[in-house]
Amino acid sequence: MDISPAAIVNASTQLKQSQVAQEAQLLVLKKAMDIQATGAVALLQALPLATSGNLGTQINTMA
DSSP states (O other), X not given: OOOOHHHHHHHHHHHHHHHHHHHHHHHHHXXXXXXXXXXXXXXXXXXXXXXXXXXXXXOOOOO
């Protein structure tokens, strides 16, 4: 097994780079989810509410 200082530094550098890449991917994912949530809220708010008639204005329940 190679335990030279150069190998340790190289492994450490690669580990740090992969951690940074994972953090960047996570931030992009969170941003995409925020954008989708905003779009979903806008779509839901654009739907008209049923306020008159029999369809969609009453809840029928059975015990």
